[in-house]
Amino acid sequence: MRDADKCTSMHRSVAHSLGRMMTRTTKRVLRYAGVDARRYAPQSSERAMMERLLASYGVDCVFDVGANTGQYAEGLRNLGYKGRIISFEPLSAAHALLIENSRDDPEWVVAPPHGFG
Numbered sequence: 001m002r003d004a005d006k007c008t009s010m011h012r013s014v015a016h017s018l019g020r021m022m023t024r025t026t027k028r029v030l031r032y033a034g035v036d037a038r039r040y041a042p043q044s045s046e047r048a049m050m051e052r053l054l055a056s057y058g059v060d061c062v063f064d065v066g067a068n069t070g071q072y073a074e075g076l077r078n079l080g081y082k083g084r085i086i087s088f089e090p091l092s093a094a095h096a097l098l099i100e101n102s103r104d105d106p107e108w109v110v111a112p113p114h115g116f117g
Helices: 003-032 046-056 071-079 092-102
Strands: 061-065 084-088 108-110
Touching (some): 046 071, 071 084, 092 108
Parallel strands (some): 084 108
């Protein structure tokens, strides 16, 4: 092996070791702060799985039972879901906010306050 090749190989090894050390250190610091850092794989993300699930079953209506203020429905819209959403929320304060949050979406219907049990 030529000296130049040995030097290049050694630099790669050192760079790889430093990179791993920095990754471990960063993860420890983040974990200490209450954050779990992981590699993001878009194709296996929760978002991608939900998009595939909705598309594969041809979902055109979602019942959001126990809707609270509409967080789940808003999440569906953020995924690109364009079908009808019917939300149910029995608590009056949350129901009022749910109506407010759904106001500009004609495909998002809020049922009168009713609990299912």
